[in-house]
Amino acid sequence: MPCTGPQILTITHRSGTARRSRLLVQLFGYIAAVLLPWIGVVFSIRTPALHGTPLALNFVFVAGITLSTSLGPGLLSVLLTALFFNHLALAHNSLLSLSSRSLLYSAIILAVGFLIAFLCERQRVTGGRLRAALTSLQVRTDSLTEAQQASNSAAWMYSLDDGRLQWAVGGARVFGRPFSDDDPLQDALSLILDEDRDRVLQEYAAAIAASHSFQSEFRVCWPNGDIHWLESRGNPSLANPRIWHGVTLDITDRKNAEFALVRSEKLAAVGRLSATIAHEVNNPLEAVTNLIYLAQSDPLLPPEVKAYLERADQELARLASIARRTLTFVRPKSSPGPFNAIEIVEGVVDMFRPRCAARGAQIRVRCNAELTLPLPADDLRQILTNIVSNACDALPSSGGIIEIEIVRHDKTASISVRDNGLGIAPENLSRVFDPFFTTKDDVGTGIGLWVTKDLVDKNGGRISVQTRFLPPGFRTMFRVEFLTD
Numbered sequence: 001m002p003c004t005g006p007q008i009l010t011i012t013h014r015s016g017t018a019r020r021s022r023l024l025v026q027l028f029g030y031i032a033a034v035l036l037p038w039i040g041v042v043f044s045i046r047t048p049a050l051h052g053t054p055l056a057l058n059f060v061f062v063a064g065i066t067l068s069t070s071l072g073p074g075l076l077s078v079l080l081t082a083l084f085f086n087h088l089a090l091a092h093n094s095l096l097s098l099s100s101r102s103l104l105y106s107a108i109i110l111a112v113g114f115l116i117a118f119l120c121e122r123q124r125v126t127g128g129r130l131r132a133a134l135t136s137l138q139v140r141t142d143s144l145t146e147a148q149q150a151s152n153s154a155a156w157m158y159s160l161d162d163g164r165l166q167w168a169v170g171g172a173r174v175f176g177r178p179f180s181d182d183d184p185l186q187d188a189l190s191l192i193l194d195e196d197r198d199r200v201l202q203e204y205a206a207a208i209a210a211s212h213s214f215q216s217e218f219r220v221c222w223p224n225g226d227i228h229w230l231e232s233r234g235n236p237s238l239a240n241p242r243i244w245h246g247v248t249l250d251i252t253d254r255k256n257a258e259f260a261l262v263r264s265e266k267l268a269a270v271g272r273l274s275a276t277i278a279h280e281v282n283n284p285l286e287a288v289t290n291l292i293y294l295a296q297s298d299p300l301l302p303p304e305v306k307a308y309l310e311r312a313d314q315e316l317a318r319l320a321s322i323a324r325r326t327l328t329f330v331r332p333k334s335s336p337g338p339f340n341a342i343e344i345v346e347g348v349v350d351m352f353r354p355r356c357a358a359r360g361a362q363i364r365v366r367c368n369a370e371l372t373l374p375l376p377a378d379d380l381r382q383i384l385t386n387i388v389s390n391a392c393d394a395l396p397s398s399g400g401i402i403e404i405e406i407v408r409h410d411k412t413a414s415i416s417v418r419d420n421g422l423g424i425a426p427e428n429l430s431r432v433f434d435p436f437f438t439t440k441d442d443v444g445t446g447i448g449l450w451v452t453k454d455l456v457d458k459n460g461g462r463i464s465v466q467t468r469f470l471p472p473g474f475r476t477m478f479r480v481e482f483l484t485d
Helices: 005-046 056-068 071-092 099-151 171-175 183-191 194-210 252-296 303-328 341-358 377-394 426-431 448-458
Strands: 153-159 165-167 214-221 227-236 243-250 362-367 401-408 412-419 462-466 476-483
Touching: 005 056, 005 071, 056 071, 056 099, 071 099, 153 171, 171 243, 183 194, 194 214, 227 252, 252 303, 303 341, 303 377, 341 362, 341 377, 341 401, 341 412, 377 401, 377 412, 377 448, 377 476, 448 462
Parallel strands: 362 401
Antiparallel strands: 153 165, 153 243, 214 227, 227 243, 401 412, 412 476, 462 476
């Protein structure tokens, strides 16, 4: 990109300021090269303690002038030192007893002075280059730090000889630690979740054994409890294969996007499969409905059996409604209610009572008032069916209890389903409503609670799960809340 007018003026102004500063330094250097040798010689002649080393102070001045300015003022100070020393020493006649020896002293002064000046100039140039290199290194380090922060990554170096792991400045950020907190990173493996740690170690050991690139994805737990995905990549150094260089990146956003994509693909597949099943199930569903109708027409049918057939007919009607909604992807335009929620709850309880009895469990209902809710009866029945079914699956082999409590508030009502089953692990609480998430690998599909939440949300309600502060004996509670009017 070409520089603009103001940028050119700024660069020119800075260049002029730097040039003036260098000229001032040189000017002061030459002034010092004239004054300090005279002062040094006079002070050395008049101080008996310095007669043993008469020019030590002058050589110190030569070194200081050369180091602080440049070689030119330093050489001038050497020449003037030799001139002033010979002139004043001969005049004072205290340090040189014979004038014939002045040439020898001058030669010695010039030789030693020039040597000191050249050595100091070399030191000054070397020091300048070192400072420039350190400045350049610091700039690159700052740039690396900025790049790390912008890309949520951290560079590292690992030595196989001493097992020391070094991180670039700011590397703690990818582990959720403060920018300058490098202490926890000395044992970064301890920050990896237990489920991933052994796999990471095996992948790294295999990379070391084969001397090829290392790449591994793993999860870490931040101090605030959030789980983040990291990806670590590394290669052995070309100069020393015992030293590995690499970078660790925070790939949480990428992982979430991948999970969302997979979930969307699964939902699309389930939608297509559901539509196919719903279409194919219509014919046998109509046949069963007709057979139940014919069975109900038998005048010799016992009342108890007739009641069972009526219940079966109701469930078949609900199944037919679900099939229609699956095929059309729209909700029926029937009246949303109000419906007697107590009757729906009792119907769900009657449906699950035999299943609970078979497991030595009981299911009961507690309510403090009559309740009508302005939502489709099929939706409420489906919501309760999914929740109670999960509660049944979680019950112990004996002594299980499922309790459904209906509470009416001012303008809201809540239906709570609690059980004394296995409970839900804390790390799974935030995922129970995610599609395809299940802890029942043998029988679970992971869509029951997702569908339940979707039904609750579409009817303006709210659903929550709770595993703490429950009545004694209960371990899990799902609660749905709806407006009553």
